Amino acid sequence: MGKVTGFLEYERLSEANLPVTDRVRNYKEFVLHLTDDQARIQGARCMDCGIPFCMTGCPINNIIPDWNDLVYQQDWRRAIDVLHSTNNFPEFTGRICPAPCEAACTLNINADAVGIKSIEHAIIDKAWENNWVVPQPPAAKTGKKVAVVGSGPAGLAAAQQLARVGHDVVVLEKQDRIGGLLRYGIPDFKMEKSHIDRRMAQMEAEGVEFRVNQNVGENVKAEDVINEYDAVILAGGAEYPRDLPVPGRELDGVHFAMDFLTPQNKVVAGDKVENQIMATNKHVVVIGGGDTGSDCVGTSNRHGAVSITQFELMPQPPEKENKELVWPDWPLKLRTSSSHEEGCERDWSIMTKELVGENGKVTGLKAARVEWKDGRMQEVPGTEFTMPADLVLLAMGFVSPVQKVLDAFGVEKDNRGNAKATTDGEGCYATSKPKVFAAGDMRRGQSLVVWAIREGRQAARAVDEFLMGSSTLPR
Ligand SMILES: Cc1cc2nc3c(=O)[nH]c(=O)nc-3n(C[C@H](O)[C@H](O)[C@H](O)COP(=O)(O)OP(=O)(O)OC[C@H]3O[C@@H](n4cnc5c(N)ncnc54)[C@H](O)[C@@H]3O)c2cc1C
Numbered sequence: 269m270g271k272v273t274g275f276l277e278y279e280r281l282s283e284a285n286l287p288v289t290d291r292v293r294n295y296k297e298f299v300l301h302l303t304d305d306q307a308r309i310q311g312a313r314c315m316d317c318g319i320p321f322c323m324t325g326c327p328i329n330n331i332i333p334d335w336n337d338l339v340y341q342q343d344w345r346r347a348i349d350v351l352h353s354t355n356n357f358p359e360f361t362g363r364i365c366p367a368p369c370e371a372a373c374t375l376n377i378n379a380d381a382v383g384i385k386s387i388e389h390a391i392i393d394k395a396w397e398n399n400w401v402v403p404q405p406p407a408a409k410t411g412k413k414v415a416v417v418g419s420g421p422a423g424l425a426a427a428q429q430l431a432r433v434g435h436d437v438v439v440l441e442k443q444d445r446i447g448g449l450l451r452y453g454i455p456d457f458k459m460e461k462s463h464i465d466r467r468m469a470q471m472e473a474e475g476v477e478f479r480v481n482q483n484v485g486e487n488v489k490a491e492d493v494i495n496e497y498d499a500v501i502l503a504g505g506a507e508y509p510r511d512l513p514v515p516g517r518e519l520d521g522v523h524f525a526m527d528f529l530t531p532q533n534k535v536v537a538g539d540k541v542e543n544q545i546m547a548t549n550k551h552v553v554v555i556g557g558g559d560t561g562s563d564c565v566g567t568s569n570r571h572g573a574v575s576i577t578q579f580e581l582m583p584q585p586p587e588k589e590n591k592e593l594v595w596p597d598w599p600l601k602l603r604t605s606s607s608h609e610e611g612c613e614r615d616w617s618i619m620t621k622e623l624v625g626e627n628g629k630v631t632g633l634k635a636a637r638v639e640w641k642d643g644r645m646q647e648v649p650g651t652e653f654t655m656p657a658d659l660v661l662l663a664m665g666f667v668s669p670v671q672k673v674l675d676a677f678g679v680e681k682d683n684r685g686n687a688k689a690t691t692d693g694e695g696c697y698a699t700s701k702p703k704v705f706a707a708g709d710m711r712r713g714q715s716l717v718v719w720a721i722r723e724g725r726q727a728a729r730a731v732d733e734f735l736m737g738s739s740t741l742p743r
């Protein structure tokens with residue numbers, strides 16, 4: 269609960285960032301976690317509100333008031349134990365979670381929310397610094413074998429939970445490194461990859477086996493996986509990107525965001541990448557206003573782009589939400605990321621009509637302003653404009669998982685092409701195919717790291733119950 273009067277005495281303090289001029293010269297993290305004393309004071313702001321809405325706002329139901337109080341008392345050792353009881357990877361969420369918990373914080377109704385994410389960040393960093401994060405190998409082995417297809421946060425959380433109750437877990441990953449979008453989507457400046465490597469070492473010591481370059485449904489047969497393992501979890505993410513079907517789409521210089529972001533992460537990891545798409549000295553236009561688009565902005569700034577413009581089709585959201593209407597839910601409001609702060613023009617209600625080029629290369633973009641009436645979009649006459657663009661990055665979200673792997677396993681899909689499985693009751697996370705389960709973006713569609721961790725943990729429990737008849741894993 270923190271200090272009874274803490275919320276009256278202390279202001280919210282955000283984590284400090286390194287200056288823009290320094291940080292855009294490299295790909296290192298630039299958010300500095302709170303000092304012990306700062307974290308103690310921030311923990312003190314958590315009040316005895318009675319019903320901790322923050323815990324229901326958090327998809328993994330982190331026991332936030334308890335660790336806030338423990339940090340206030342400077343009992344960091346117990347704080348990490350409470351945090352780990354619901355979250356396998358606080359070093360990921362403490363860095364890149366959008367913190368829906370803070371939107372739901374009771375203090376957020378008429379003041380600034382408790383800085384929950386920054387306290388989480390401080391707890392886990394201290395735990396690693398003090399070697400409190402150690403392997404938790406199982407007391408006994410069950411002799412059951414589980415394959416996890418995909419090594420993003422959903423697959424990793426499922427694998428860790430299952431290994432800790434004694435199953436032999438093999439993670440099959442088609443890429444050359446483990447981590448899913450944590451590794452090859454989210455840029456290093458938001459989350460350095462040593463955090464994944466450290467967790468992998470812990471998980472290997474707990475008995476998890478990682479196998480890379482295993483493209484299930486391609487170079488590894490789905491049938492063999494089904495025959496070899498007692499259960500399979502499909503956690504392959506939602507990788508199929510939304511395209512922009514306008515004239516000029518085929519021009520050189522028009523790329524999906526992931527074709528721009530992934531190679532950069534590989535270069536930071538020390539790989540040599542042939543023909544890397546670079547934003548250096550270019551006019552960059554990013555189409556799409558979400559996380560992926562913002563990561564393209566941050567990467568383009570680090571490449572040394574001449575100009576960066578980000579367009580969004582939807583109208584500009586309000587700067588502030590009407591809390592009386594939306595609290596404790598996640599509000600639609602204008603969000604300015606650290607990448608936007610580093611330099612970028614943004615505009616909303618913009619529809620790209622055509623990509624124009626010379627000699628097969630993109631040179632510009634033709635667009636117009638739109639207005640939205642009753643959920644329908646209309647072009648505003650006379651607003652058409654053309655602007656220069658040497659690099660156009662398409663960051664309009666992801667439509668569905670790649671269908672091939674789902675078809676290879678023969679699992680039923682929902683109407684959006686995701687693996688069909690429920691999340692409640694008997695048979696939850698089970699697909700239509702016996703002993704095949706699904707979790708994370710592959711089941712729920714494009715989402716967040718924290719939701720992937722939740723689904724991985726819950727799917728692990730469902731698999732454990734399926735294999736053993738009952739489970740001691742948390743729901
Ligand atoms: C650029 C970008 C930035 C993002 N930023 C944030 C952020 O800041 N905060 C946040 O919370 N969320 C963010 N997200 C969303 C978040 O990364 C995802 O919701 C989350 O990673 C989903 O986890 P997952 O485990 O379900 O799938 P993924 O992380 O997508 O992992 C799936 C893994 O499965 C592997 N795979 C797929 N098919 C096969 C196959 N047939 N055989 C073997 N392996 C296979 C893939 O290679 C991949 O490694 C971002 C997403 C993107 C694209």
Ligand code: SF4
Nearest residue numbers: 326361365367369385
């Ligand atoms: S995981 Fe995300 S939602 Fe949950 S407490 Fe941490 S920052 Fe908040």
